[in-house]
Amino acid sequence: MDLGIKGKRALVCASSKGLGLGCATALAEAGVDLVMNARGADALESAAADLRERFGVDIVTIAADIATPEGQRAVIEAAGDVDILVNNAGGPPPGIWSDWDREDFIKALDANMLAPIALMSALMPKMAARGWGRVVNITSQSVKAPIPQLGLSNAARAGLTGYVAGTSRQVAADGVVINNLLPGIHETARSAALDRNTADNSNITPDQARAQREATIPTGTYGTAEDFGAMCAFLCSQHARFIVGQNILLDGGATNLSL
Ligand code: NAD
Numbered sequence: 001m002d003l004g005i006k007g008k009r010a011l012v013c014a015s016s017k018g019l020g021l022g023c024a025t026a027l028a029e030a031g032v033d034l035v036m037n038a039r040g041a042d043a044l045e046s047a048a049a050d051l052r053e054r055f056g057v058d059i060v061t062i063a064a065d066i067a068t069p070e071g072q073r074a075v076i077e078a079a080g081d082v083d084i085l086v087n088n089a090g091g092p093p094p095g096i097w098s099d100w101d102r103e104d105f106i107k108a109l110d111a112n113m114l115a116p117i118a119l120m121s122a123l124m125p126k127m128a129a130r131g132w133g134r135v136v137n138i139t140s141q142s143v144k145a146p147i148p149q150l151g152l153s154n155a156a157r158a159g160l161t162g163y164v165a166g167t168s169r170q171v172a173a174d175g176v177v178i179n180n181l182l183p184g185i186h187e188t189a190r191s192a193a194l195d196r197n198t199a200d201n202s203n204i205t206p207d208q209a210r211a212q213r214e215a216t217i218p219t220g221t222y223g224t225a226e227d228f229g230a231m232c233a234f235l236c237s238q239h240a241r242f243i244v245g246q247n248i249l250l251d252g253g254a255t256n257l258s259l
Contacts, residue, residue: 022225184251
């Protein structure tokens, strides 16, 4: 299928690895020029070089922490007048409710709620002025079914989801389409870290922790960054015009919602 976005320009945050890289890859494959961001310059440069070579698209890199105001300013300046914005950042650490104080919540909100809101606020006005834009926020399956040990993530994602529910309906008439993509368990550094955490807490190996988690997913497998990127690119495509303000689960059927 032709996604109809060849020649458009996208900012993909936190995209040197994992799900962000999956999104950047699928957009590059569709002929979209990229602004790629991540904290560490080395992995970012090597991911960008790989995509330039494979897909021949223009890529600007900007190494910065997207959770900070300085990082956001640098990324927004590099992004200029992008047509597409994919918001992403690393997720907060797991724990239990009594572990977390105000500072922990502020960090989680900065990374997973306030950063994407700042980027939407800065970049959507130009999309609206041109009458076309696409925004995808990477959130989590925990939006539909909160995960007890991810209380910081549950809280920040819920805030972003509420913001998008209203804002997506306010910008739709300007041709700007915002949706959230909710990953279930995908094979990335993040899922490996969560497996190690489970293994440490349960006195089992990380492989056993993974096998236990895979058994909870109807597909019997983790998702991949490629699966995730393909859906992201579709939501950024011309065909997504009528999909507005949705929270789309990619979780192999793990979250069993009747409606
Ligand atoms: P990952 O740890 O594999 O990749 C993180 C990427 O983000 C790296 O490129 C890293 O450099 C970059 N990054 C992290 N924090 C950043 C920051 N503050 N500023 C700039 N770049 C930053 O993570 P992932 O598995 O791809 O997950 C992406 C998001 O999806 C996270 O918020 C995660 O919590 C969420 N999520 C992931 C899964 C999963 O199974 N992988 C499931 C549910 C939710």
